[in-house]
Amino acid sequence: MKFYSTRKSCEEVNSIQAVLAGLAPDGGLYIPSNFPNTSFIGLAPETPFVERAKEILWPFFSADLDRGSFNSICEKSFDFPVPLRFRNQQEAVLELFNGPTLAFKDFGARFLAEFLERFGETQEKPVTVLVATSGDTGGAVAAAFFNRPGIRVFVLFPKGRVSDRQRAQLTCWGKNVFSYAVNGTFDDCQKLVKAAFSEVSICAAHRLTTANSINLGRVLPQIVYHSHAASIFYHKTGEKPVYIVPTGNLGNTLAAFWAKEMGAPIGKIVAAVNENRAIPDALISRKWTPRHAIQTLANAMDVGNPSNMERLIHLFGNIESLSQKIQAFSVSDSSIQETIRNSFFGKGEILCPHTAVAEYVRTKYFANDPAIIVSTASPAKFETIVEPLIGKPVEIPPKLLELLSKPLHEKVIDPDLSNLDWDDFIFTKN
Numbered sequence: 001m002k003f004y005s006t007r008k009s010c011e012e013v014n015s016i017q018a019v020l021a022g023l024a025p026d027g028g029l030y031i032p033s034n035f036p037n038t039s040f041i042g043l044a045p046e047t048p049f050v051e052r053a054k055e056i057l058w059p060f061f062s063a064d065l066d067r068g069s070f071n072s073i074c075e076k077s078f079d080f081p082v083p084l085r086f087r088n089q090q091e092a093v094l095e096l097f098n099g100p101t102l103a104f105k106d107f108g109a110r111f112l113a114e115f116l117e118r119f120g121e122t123q124e125k126p127v128t129v130l131v132a133t134s135g136d137t138g139g140a141v142a143a144a145f146f147n148r149p150g151i152r153v154f155v156l157f158p159k160g161r162v163s164d165r166q167r168a169q170l171t172c173w174g175k176n177v178f179s180y181a182v183n184g185t186f187d188d189c190q191k192l193v194k195a196a197f198s199e200v201s202i203c204a205a206h207r208l209t210t211a212n213s214i215n216l217g218r219v220l221p222q223i224v225y226h227s228h229a230a231s232i233f234y235h236k237t238g239e240k241p242v243y244i245v246p247t248g249n250l251g252n253t254l255a256a257f258w259a260k261e262m263g264a265p266i267g268k269i270v271a272a273v274n275e276n277r278a279i280p281d282a283l284i285s286r287k288w289t290p291r292h293a294i295q296t297l298a299n300a301m302d303v304g305n306p307s308n309m310e311r312l313i314h315l316f317g318n319i320e321s322l323s324q325k326i327q328a329f330s331v332s333d334s335s336i337q338e339t340i341r342n343s344f345f346g347k348g349e350i351l352c353p354h355t356a357v358a359e360y361v362r363t364k365y366f367a368n369d370p371a372i373i374v375s376t377a378s379p380a381k382f383e384t385i386v387e388p389l390i391g392k393p394v395e396i397p398p399k400l401l402e403l404l405s406k407p408l409h410e411k412v413i414d415p416d417l418s419n420l421d422w423d424d425f426i427f428t429k430n
């Protein structure tokens with residue numbers, strides 16, 4: 001399969017080139033030239049997740065990888081459970097937080113790390129992975145890339161805007177992981193990443209790539225769990241679920257659309273956003289206007305200018321057509337709090353603030369539809385928000401406890417490319 005840029009002013013590339021580049025040279029985002037229609041409905045619902053991953057993702061890589069290496073990338077990346085928890089016949093929660101950093105970003109980050117380790121190391125210079133994070137991406141990427149030969153990671157996060165436990169996950173690494181607390185917002189971090197890509201000399205000198213959902217290697221693996229969940233749901237209920245996704249940079253929502261393109265039995269796709277209203281406002285005004293990010297309780301979704309809007313608009317041609325296909329609802333901080341409280345006292349479920357955004361949208365707008373609620377992170381990462389609302393401590397999973405005991409390595413910087421340690425790279429695995 002070939003991949004081309006949304007802006008169509010550069011050459012088509014193969015999968016390895018697309019993943020190694022991250023962003024296309026014309027500033028656009030790579031997209032697959034087609035979406036092979038996999039017969040999801042034919043795949044038995046009990047198909048193990050990793051087998052489904054091999055089946056669904058292979059067409060994207062079959063021209064460039066041998067089947068053995070590809071299967072091994074899938075097996076190493078997806079070695080944790082992916083439960084679809086049914087509350088009743090009408091409603092299920094897709095729990096994506098059982099990976100090493102307890103958020104869905106682990107799927108894409110681990111796949112990308114396995115991939116880059118195999119295909120990045122073939123040259124002498126190390127690959128530099130740049131990642132802007134509003135909290136979770138950086139932690140998942142740092143964990144996935146830590147100690148991999150031939151790769152270093154620059155993690156950029158907005159200083160003071162991530163939770164303490166997220167901060168520990170971003171900065172407990174050292175070695176080939178460089179963590180920067182940037183004076184600014186997530187959008188400032190994302191702007192730095194884009195600025196680095198626009199400097200030809202930096203790109204060439206450092207073999208830059210990105211682990212944000214700009215990178216196809218991050219988004220493609222996310223197709224798998226949406227397909228997996230929708231197939232199981234459809235087999236069990238005979239219905240195509242309304243699919244409610246907590247949304248920030250639109251990567252996860254895009255992956256749901258791509259899953260649907262490939263035949264996954266998904267009904268309506270709904271983007272549940274926090275008080276950052278760029279997406280719902282664009283669907284109403286039929287005009288795309290990026291915003292500055294504002295800070296909310298669901299901080300991994302504090303995005304004013306979601307990168308993947310460009311891919312979504314491309315998929316449907318223009319914003320008018322897109323607005324026929326997607327619905328988006330904004331949820332306030334007070335509704336997030338109310339939902340966390342109600343879920344705990346009503347159902348005994350403890351939700352993270354991001355999942356609470358989707359849960360609120362479910363209850364308020366789709367209460368009577370068959371639905372899947374995508375649950376993106378463990379509440380244990382957001383204890384300062386969740387614990388006061390439910391009046392008890394959230395149990396800390398052992399994986400997180402281990403990270404929390406490590407020393408932090410971070411550098412505070414102003415958002416300027418010259419503040420990154422471009423020349424600091426002597427790294428060998430030990």
Ligand SMILES: *Cc1c(COP(=O)(O)O)cnc(C)c1O
Pocket residue numbers: 103104105135136137213246247248249250251252253300301354355376377
């Ligand atoms: C990143 C993240 C989101 C938003 O996902 P996008 O793909 O950026 O839309 C939602 N919830 C959590 C917990 C996240 O880490």
